[in-house]
Amino acid sequence: MAPEREGTRERMASGATAATRGPRARLDQPRAPRRRLLPEWDPEAFGRLSERIARFIGTGRFLVWMTVVIIVWVLWNISAPRDLRFDEYPFIFLTLALSLQASYAAPLILLAQNRQDDRSRVELEQDRKQNERSIADTEYLTREIAALRIGLGEVATRDWMRSELQDVVKELEERQNGHRPDGHHEPGVFPAERSRGRDVDDR
Known part of the structure; x- marks a missing residue:
């Protein structure tokens, strides 16, 4: 019974340590966001x-609206009653607003240009890889076409077979008529007349 009690105590101790550790001991689960x-x-x-x-800043619409706002601003602060003027000459508030607009517009334009440069770089890399694949495919097709041409050069074509058959037929006809191609006379290959004469004599 003593060994069983010791094993039970060890299991309880290990369970207690696992419980005290909590989810930190679990490596298969992500941590909670901080x-x-x-x-x-x-x-x-x-x-x-x-x-x-x-x-939008780079369009003509923005320039037209900004020009209209500036003109209305200046005319209002010149011709309006003094109590209603909010930015009298030398228009310090207008200068501050335009400076603030320029200080924000420049980083926004730079950020947009950087994003466009990143997209252009990715597109250029994709185009380069596509061109490399196209060149590799073209070279492969060129080698295949060259191999096909070499293979077709060793295959007997229809015209070549026709010319060879015509030469064989012509040679057979000349042999049948008893004329050799070199001009000498030799007995026919198919001596039909001789066989007929022999048959007549035998009869």
């Missing part, structure tokens, strides 16, 4: 927003 003091933001969404702003 709390951050700073707000989380999606850089991809911010990049898309910056591209939209930069694209």
